[in-house]
Amino acid sequence: MLTLYDFNGAPSPRRAKMFLAEKGLEFKNIQVDIRSNEQMGEAYRKINPRCTVPALVVESGEVLTENSEIAAYLEAQYPDKPLLGSTPIEKALIAKWNWRAEFDGLMAIAEALRNASKSMKDRALPGPRNVKQIPELAERGQERIAWFFEDINEHLKENKYIAGENYSVADITTTICVDFAKWVKAAPLETQTALLEWHDRMKERPSYRV
């Protein structure tokens, strides 16, 4: 049985939950209250010394703690309904667009949030060490979110899904970007209709409601 350490509503564990849902996999869900900093406590540190959620405990007892790690494991262990691609070119395109969603999207949003939020003072980066905020980085994050939406909207004018013809992990990561951006009051422009229409299609998938 798979066990997921999770916090409902947080973007990182939602990536893992969407991946599990698209694969049709069941799992035990254990909530870690990150609002009260439970992830920094001794009990959770024993499960994941990096003090982050998600953490996925797999059948063999290994604990997987990064979304890239969880995706690689689940795709190899449960190859049905591939989310990382089938052909070499598909795998390449999915890796590219997922990386861009992570670097241009998620990181920009995390920078905008973690460097501006009063409740995240000294938590400008996730992990076991404290990191002080850099207000200029929050501003830069906002600018980069707008660029990301602009680029993805252009790309979606000619692509059904983020990495082309098929739904993939790149759609999961980009869905998280659009939803997580609301946390810093950022959203696609009304004129970015290709992006907005794609996001509406994503909302119709059962995996969206995890």
Add this chain to the structure above:
Amino acid sequence: MLTLYDFNGAPSPRRAKMFLAEKGLEFKNIQVDIRSNEQMGEAYRKINPRCTVPALVVESGEVLTENSEIAAYLEAQYPDKPLLGSTPIEKALIAKWNWRAEFDGLMAIAEALRNASKSMKDRALPGPRNVKQIPELAERGQERIAWFFEDINEHLKENKYIAGENYSVADITTTICVDFAKWVKAAPLETQTALLEWHDRMKERPSYRV
């Protein structure tokens, strides 16, 4: 025939070259002089609108521009000598450690370099858009590099390679971290002997000299 747009000495294209070398693949090498900003010019923009090296043109004519993309393609197209793992757990561990080397290592070094170097004014991020420097981010980058070396040294006390028993793309990325860190005058401490011994072993591989 594979064609790689490259700049000798730059860390990002060296990741691709090391991957190609470990796979034993031959390719045509075209140099793009990033010292004179050739990657920003119209000619190269037609090959890679993101204005970054590497770019790998594959047999079918597709242009792959991110290292994650190049690795995914080459591993699927040339599965001999696997660099992304064989079993689900191996694939997971490699994805994890590669991600950490990218996020905790390469990004920290890039932040330290791009936010402090006079020649990189307004080039604080790669890509087609100009981004101004944030001096505080350069300082934070230096601190994070030290943390990364500390963490990897601890990890290598109990692991032969970065992701465990076998050489993988995580060793490539971490090798690049140690070498690239010199650009910002950062290096493992003399006391971090597990990391230093591992790096010495990496230097003995033919792929190191690309």
